[in-house]
Amino acid sequence: MHNDNWTLEHTYDSPQGTVRWARLGAPGLPPVVLLHGTPWSSYVWRSLARALAARHQVYVWDMPGYGASAKYEGQDVSLGAQGRLFAGLLEHWGLESPAVVAHDFGGAVALRAHLLHGARFSRLALTDVVTLAPWGSPTYRLIAEHAEVFARLPDNLHAALVREYIATVGGPGLHPEVLTRLTAPWLGEEGRPAFYRQIAQNDRRWTDDIEQRLGEVVPPVLVCWGTDDRWIPVDRAHRLAAALPDARLHLIEGAGHLVQEDAPAELLAPLAGFLDA
Secondary structure (H helix, E strand, O other): OOOOOOOOOEEEEEOOEEEEEEEEOOOOOOEEEEEOOOOOOHHHHHHHHHHHOOOOEEEEEOOOOOOOOOOOOOOOOOHHHHHHHHHHHHHHHOOOOOEEEEEEOHHHHHHHHHHHHOOOOOEEEEEEEOOOOOOOOHHHHHHHHOHHHHOOOOHHHHHHHHHHHHOOOEOOOOOHHHHHHHHHHHOHHHHHHHHHHHHHHOOOHHHHHHHOOHHHOOOOEEEEEEOOEOOOOOHHHHHHHHHOOOEEEEEEOOOOOOHHHHOHHHHHHHHHHHHHO
């Protein structure tokens, strides 16, 4: 059940390399796009994507530098690049105003596409997102400051670091098979440098320029948050909802940063109601 098959069969040739994506649900249903964050991939949305596909055409994708998408030296995987790419990807899909559900820095990517690159959304759901300063766990910030040093760790220590880092998200704890699956893209000749590359390239400048413009967000917003998120504390949820013109807040008790893993049913209920409204 946990280590199930999750493949992205389509490709999109972006300026940052090949993007892998998939589409679930019958053609003609209302479109919804799911965005992951770091150090994740679309895999974290697998259960929700399949459930939402009963009433929506669901688009999932791995951002360049993540999951099954391209990883290479010199790649621009910053939030700035991801925001531009997402706006272009929506054009490629022919989606003029889809609903969007974003997690972690996927929230910053979606907001940058909307506020800076003209992407339009019918609705926007933000789940434990990177948007308001300060953000980044202490470990994340430590790695960002010394990425070149960490990149020289032996393979076994690197694998242990990634696994233990992912395990600190809070909540009841991840299933071991899920933890293994989430760690796997960051191992090997491509994955290892990609892990440090994406951390080194992302800092507050990519969110500072949108934080001041949150009052310009057009679509209605649902802010969902796990109360035991140890990476982005729940006080950010209250601040974010207050900063947006048309937002409602839904807290999920006991869930950590990966609400999709900790409480998928508790997340699906408010999401489905919001998307169908």
